[in-house]
Amino acid sequence: MxxxxxxxxxxxxxxxxxxxxxxxxxxxxxxxxxxxxxxxxxxxxxxxxxxxxxxxxxxxxxxxxxxxxxxxxxxxxxxxxxxxxxxxxxxxxxxxxxxxxxxxxxxxxxxxxxxxxxxxxxxxxxxxxxxxxxLEHEIFNRPWGLYKTTFLNPYSQSKIIKVKPLGELSLQEHKRREEYWVIIYGMGEVIIGESKKRVESGNYVYIPKGCKHKLINTSEDSSLMVAEVQLGDYFGEDDIIRYQDIYGRK
Structure with missing residues (x-):
């Protein structure tokens, strides 16, 4: 049996x-x-x-x-x-x-x-x-903070991103996915293409596929937490094209 x-x-x-x-x-x-x-x-x-x-x-x-x-x-x-x-x-x-x-x-x-x-x-x-x-995903540390995947299937991925005080994600783009950010906690600055705007808890950001973008925590003492949903056909870390990175990553 x-x-x-x-x-x-x-x-x-x-x-x-x-x-x-x-x-x-x-x-x-x-x-x-x-x-x-x-x-x-x-x-x-x-x-x-x-x-x-x-x-x-x-x-x-x-x-x-x-x-x-x-x-x-x-x-x-x-x-x-x-x-x-x-x-x-x-x-x-x-x-x-x-x-x-x-x-x-x-x-x-x-x-x-x-x-x-x-x-x-x-x-x-x-x-x-x-x-x-x-249902189980590791927490990955990065120079700017950490992230944890909360869900992954062939056509979507969701993450929780925590950016440490004054931390910055690289200026980057993705060829095979678009992203949606909801600011959970904290405040910061988002660069989307040629535009720049301040964000805080409750704000929503859409990042089209192939669009340069960057997330910055402008606080000196508080973390910035973001819920991210990715839609596309591939979600590997190698679908990151970096243009600028304060930590020297390529």
């Missing part, structure tokens, strides 16, 4: 459960019977709490797992899943048939990837095959 590393029987040990949780990297298991019916759930947190209460690692799962849990039916609407995941305590949901047999599994991260990627799917979709790493 394709969900083997997510399932465990009542009579298996907590040690076995921990090994499966370590293998599936999701932090949970579904407890099932011989007929593949879902009986309950078991998380790494449940096991930790059991150990605090002096449960033995070789004790059976039956003594620890949670028998009251949320589930959705295979013919339910996806909107029901969205409603369940509004509860911060719910991180995953088994999808079952009318007999309670396991048909699928979806995590909250799976749902976020689906919604952001605009994937067409039914509740029989292979949710666990989705790349949840798309």
């Amino acid at each position: 394709k969900f083997d590393i997510f399932c465990i029987a009542e009579n298996e040990t907590l040690l076995c459960a921990l090994k499966k949780i370590d293998e599936n990297k999701k932090g949970f298991l579904l407890v099932i019977d011989d007929g593949n019916r879902v009986l309950g759930t078991l998380t790494d947190g449940d096991i930790r709490r059991a150990f605090i209460n002096e449960t033995n690692i070789n004790d059976e799962v039956a003594n620890v797992y949670i028998k009251k849990f949320e589930r959705v039916l295979i013919d339910d609407e996806f909107s029901k899943i969205i409603e369940y995941f509004k509860d911060n305590r719910i991180k995953f949901l088994p999808i079952v048939d009318w007999q309670g047999k396991l048909m699928n599994i979806i995590t909250k991260s799976n749902m976020h990837v689906l919604l952001l990627e605009d994937i067409v799917f039914g509740l029989d979709y292979d949710f666990l095959s989705l790349d949840e790493d798309k």
Whole structure:
């Protein structure tokens, strides 16, 4: 069964459960019977709490797992899943048939990837095959401050940009994307083509593809924070043509 590393029987040990949780990297298991019916759930947190209460690692799962849990039916609407995941305590949901047999599994991260990627799917979709790493992006340091990508797909990218006091992005242009900036916090100066204007919290800036532009934090003691959305067909850092840079970058 394709969900083997997510399932465990009542009579298996907590040690076995921990090994499966370590293998599936999701932090949970579904407890099932011989007929593949879902009986309950078991998380790494449940096991930790059991150990605090002096449960033995070789004790059976039956003594620890949670028998009251949320589930959705295979013919339910996806909107029901969205409603369940509004509860911060719910991180995953088994999808079952009318007999309670396991048909699928979806995590909250799976749902976020689906919604952001605009994937067409039914509740029989292979949710666990989705790349949840798309939701995680590093913070990149630059001489002028830092940025973090918050979303990336083949036709758009969004970032949060933080420019340190008196920091300046290079005068640059992009051949394959246009950009939209919203000033979140602080004040500064924006150069777009031949024009220059002051910006502050709440201001919006549009940068057409192929247009020279620059962002400057004019404050000596406060950061400038910007939400950036890029639209195009390529978002690599090598689509930056620099004309001027106070940090000497080419």
